[in-house]
Amino acid sequence: MQIYLPIAEVSVNAFLLLGLGGIVGILSGMFGVGGGFLMTPLLFFIGIPPAVAVATEANQIVASSFSGVLAHFRRKTVDLRMGTVLLIGGLVGAALGVLVFNYLRSLGQVDLLVKLCYVVFLGVIGGMMFFESLRAIRKSRSGAKTATRKKHGIAHKLPFKMRFRTSGLYISVIPPLLIGVAVGILAAIMGVGGGFIMVPAMIYLLGMPTKVVVGTSLFQIIFVTAFTTLLHATTNYTVDIALAVLLLVGGVIGAQVGTRIGTRLNAEQLRILLALMVLVVCFKLGLDLLIKPSELYSIGAGGGH
């Protein structure tokens, strides 16, 4: 069934959108990522104008994250205090990110920067997670007990310490604030929620338990993407509500299914799956930059100069 999208001004198959929303929703629920880093490129592929895809995706992430976070609230796996600290950083970062984005757009080449951002970040994070999880699995197989050594990193030495009871941490608020800002900037530039960067950062940099990480990142993502949606709606008029509804119907159902799958898998398997997925997307984007495209020309909106 074809459906005409009022803002994007293109006609697409409704079931295709429902299906895409569903698949990305499952991943979102499983890993606590918003799924934007998968959905945004997919929307480009089916011919949605990039500006509309990025803005609408932000709105859809609000829905799937909200759906996901409710399940985590019930299981008490959301660290509200940590989430709030990350959120404050995130809002500041998102505002900065929009400024950076507009500055880069005035220079041209913003497309390239976005793609390079994807390749570099996905590559580094995916690789790190993959090898880390592989090592952990090998250790547990060989029977050697993985000593849960308390990491006393930089987060313990800085001032403004705060107790994060749900995470079982007593650390400085500066690292989480900085992570929030960094993720906010990236989120605004790359048009994603930023969960795929925040989740590993929380695990490896802050030392939060994996169980709490997913719910907390979802909590933060809701507010940052809601903020982004409003910014896009009021400045660029690029939020397509019809597109959003189709994506989120699939997305929220998928997120519920995904959260339940996530609780059945163990943390290491979950991590290795996410790592593989991140690497696949990275590889595909990198390939597009390296291989000679079949059509050298492309059409952009006029008046860009």
Next chain:
Amino acid sequence: MRWLMLMFALVTGPAWAEEVVLGLSRDKVAITATFEGSDILIFGAVKRESPIQDKEPLEVVVSVSGPSRPVTVWRKERQLGIWVNSESVEVDGAPSFYAVASSAPLSEVLSEGEDLRHQITLSRAIRSSGALHGFKDTRAYTDALIRIREKQGAYKVNEGGVVFDEQTLFRTSISLPANLTEGMYLTRIFLTRGGKIVSEYDAFIDVRKVGLERWLYTLAHERPLWYGLMSLAIAIAAGWGASAIFRVLQRR
């Protein structure tokens, strides 16, 4: 002899004239939520006061063009091992949709001069402000624009697509794709003889969004904050709804 002909033409001009009487299967296209494109039948007759006197056959050219918008055409180049957009050309008036159909190959029914004046063929209809950034080869860019849009079904050339019976009745069908931009679509019908245009007739097809599509579009542009808040409300309601439904399902 030629003088005589001209005199004759001047004196009896109006009686000689061949005019188009046009019919459109529809002059309004409503874009609804389930819009899947639309076929428009363009048909008509040639009205003449006296019998055909010329030896050269009359031909018909029909063009339909959507609203023009400026576009930037980018060219990719390899730099430091990766393919990046390097050079661009601004085309300051490219129609969002363009279809041209004729009763015989365009090169036969239309002279270069007439094409230049009326901008009928694809490459003429797409004006380029060219050489804006000092590049000579703007032709390659406009060609690329046509090639990409043809692949998307937005630009169409159908030589021989106009059926022309007895030098009097003509008809052709132009299919508008589902990805249509709002606006007034200019429909032009040209009668040509020996490459020269002897008559032109213009009509408009009104393409616009209706119903829910119209309402959402207007809201998004006139009350963007409310539209944004509504989008968020729908998102949160959907998220909560799905969570609640699944909880009920799981309890059973």
